[in-house]
Amino acid sequence: MTKPKDYDDIPGTFVFDADRSREGYHLNMFCISLRLQVNRDAFRADPGTYLDRYPMNADQREAVLKREWNRLIELGGNIYYTSKLAAFDGITFQDLAAVMTHMDRDSYRAMMLAGGRPIEGNRYKSEWETK
Amino acid sequence: MARIVAGVGCSHVPAIGVAMDTHKTHEPYWAPVFRGFEFSRHWMRENRPDVVFLVYNDHCTAFSAEMIPTFALGCAAEFQPADEGWGPRPVPVVKGHQKLASHIAQSVILDEFDLTIMNRMEVDHGLTVPLSVMFGEVDEWPCAVIPLCVNVVQYPAPTGNRCYNLGKAVRRAIESYDDDLKVMVFGTGGMSHQLQHERAGLINPEFDKRFLDLLTEDPVAGSRITHLEYLREAGSEGIEMVMWHVMRGALNEHVREVHRHYHVPASNTAVGHIILENA
Numbered sequence: 001m002t003k004p005k006d007y008d009d010i011p012g013t014f015v016f017d018a019d020r021s022r023e024g025y026h027l028n029m030f031c032i033s034l035r036l037q038v039n040r041d042a043f044r045a046d047p048g049t050y051l052d053r054y055p056m057n058a059d060q061r062e063a064v065l066k067r068e069w070n071r072l073i074e075l076g077g078n079i080y081y082t083s084k085l086a087a088f089d090g091i092t093f094q095d096l097a098a099v100m101t102h103m104d105r106d107s108y109r110a111m112m113l114a115g116g117r118p119i120e121g122n123r124y125k126s127e128w129e130t131k
Numbered sequence: 132m133a134r135i136v137a138g139v140g141c142s143h144v145p146a147i148g149v150a151m152d153t154h155k156t157h158e159p160y161w162a163p164v165f166r167g168f169e170f171s172r173h174w175m176r177e178n179r180p181d182v183v184f185l186v187y188n189d190h191c192t193a194f195s196a197e198m199i200p201t202f203a204l205g206c207a208a209e210f211q212p213a214d215e216g217w218g219p220r221p222v223p224v225v226k227g228h229q230k231l232a233s234h235i236a237q238s239v240i241l242d243e244f245d246l247t248i249m250n251r252m253e254v255d256h257g258l259t260v261p262l263s264v265m266f267g268e269v270d271e272w273p274c275a276v277i278p279l280c281v282n283v284v285q286y287p288a289p290t291g292n293r294c295y296n297l298g299k300a301v302r303r304a305i306e307s308y309d310d311d312l313k314v315m316v317f318g319t320g321g322m323s324h325q326l327q328h329e330r331a332g333l334i335n336p337e338f339d340k341r342f343l344d345l346l347t348e349d350p351v352a353g354s355r356i357t358h359l360e361y362l363r364e365a366g367s368e369g370i371e372m373v374m375w376h377v378m379r380g381a382l383n384e385h386v387r388e389v390h391r392h393y394h395v396p397a398s399n400t401a402v403g404h405i406i407l408e409n410a
Contacts (some may be wrong), residue, residue, distance in 0.1 A: 006359050007286075007358075007359055007362050007363070010330070010362060010363050010367075011329070011330060012328050012329030012330030012331075013325065013327070013328060013330050013362070013367050014327065014328055014367075015286050015362060015367060016284065016285055016286055016367075017286040017287070018285065018286075021196060021285050024196075025196055028191075028195075028196045029195060029197070031195055031197045032191050032196070034216065035192070035214065035215060036214075043148040060396065070328055070329065073192075073327050073328050074328075076197075078191075078284065078285075078327075079326045079327040079368075079377065080190045080191045080284055080326075081191055081196075084191075084216050087216045087217065088216075092144075092397060092398075093145070093146070093326065093399060094398050094399055097326060097331035097332055097345045097399050099327055100327065100328055100329060100331050101330075101331050101332060102329070108332065111332060111398065112332060112334075112395075112396040112398075115334060115336070115395055115396075116323075116332050116333060116334025116395055116396055116401070117325075117330065117331075117333045117334065118334075118335075118400075119253070119334075119335040119337075119338070119364060122330055122333060123363055123364070
């Protein structure tokens with residue numbers, strides 16, 4: 001049996017390793033396709049037909065259509081890829097981060113201006129269990 | 132003989148490029164970020180290199196999930212700024228140095244670093260933002276650039292130690308090149324930041340400061356920072372900092388720190404910048 005991964009006890013973090021890359025391959029290839037205008041136009045015109053080009057699983061497809069940003073990460077998406085879908089929707093990187101952390105745009109921006117999310121209390125999953 | 136005169140560490144936050152391209156650098160949010168590069172631009176003019184060897188990572192632009200080289204060396208005559216989904220940045224085409232790049236490829240591969248050779252490659256903000264902050268808005272970049280693209284998107288990135296030793300091999304390559312060229316090495320990315328999921332927005336200034344201190348004073352100790360420590364302490368995207376060790380490995384053991392700049396935030400990220408001269 002393979003050993004548990006030493007980074008799996010970091011809270012709110014899905015390390016994009018080879019396993020996640022394998023699971024998320026078609027999802028990520030869909031997202032990166034939106035880098036090109038011709039593909040953005042095709043996806044906008046008919047999302048379902050466009051998604052048929054990418055053989056992702058039903059959960060991934062649903063997460064794309066519902067724009068469930070955290071679930072996309074949990075299902076093998078990588079942030080540099082899913083951010084292309086966000087950009088397609090006109091969502092900036094910072095606003096995407098706000099959504100993923102369940103904050104409104106102004107609160108997230110204010111947190112960053114005040115020095116960001118502190119490391120204290122955010123190193124281990126055990127520190128989040130009592131939250 | 133070609134020689135390495137200095138190293139530059141520099142974040143490559145895409146929003147910094149956007150701020151320059153949309154003329155927002157004097158706005159209160161951005162002014163403190165750019166003030167820290169005023170010295171650097173002056174210093175670059177005074178110490179103008181012939182070639183910059185620029186270590187950076189691609190953000191799923193030139194490489195998608197289809198192909199993930201750990202180290203890819205840009206050997207092309209030029210590199211076009213890429214369209215990352217909102218049009219290419221309005222910056223000059225990046226001119227390579229093909230003779231030196233192919234010499235470096237040959238030398239470091241025989242030195243047992245198995246590089247991928249790129250004879251065609253678009254470059255994204257990871258490469259163009261450091262050039263912009265160091266050179267400002269220019270009609271053409273004032274020197275040739277040899278890109279070294281490092282995978283830090285799919286875990287695992289190369290270790291800090293591997294990057295540090297690659298820097299040493301790059302130095303041996305550059306110093307065995309006959310023409311008299313002044314070379315600088317840039318290490319880019321970082322500093323602490325996490326862009327994904329519920330811990331997004333993480334910033335750890337204590338970690339960043341220690342990283343910069345070690346970079347100057349004890350690079351071997353710095354190169355031994357583990358991946359787990361980067362992920363936990365500096366955020367899942369903070370692991371980009373391994374690329375700074377390539378730059379440090381290419382310098383002398385003892386260096387002179389002539390400039391340091393640190394600011395939070397730029398978008399989701401801590402901005403770090405350092406200039407090290409070979410003592």
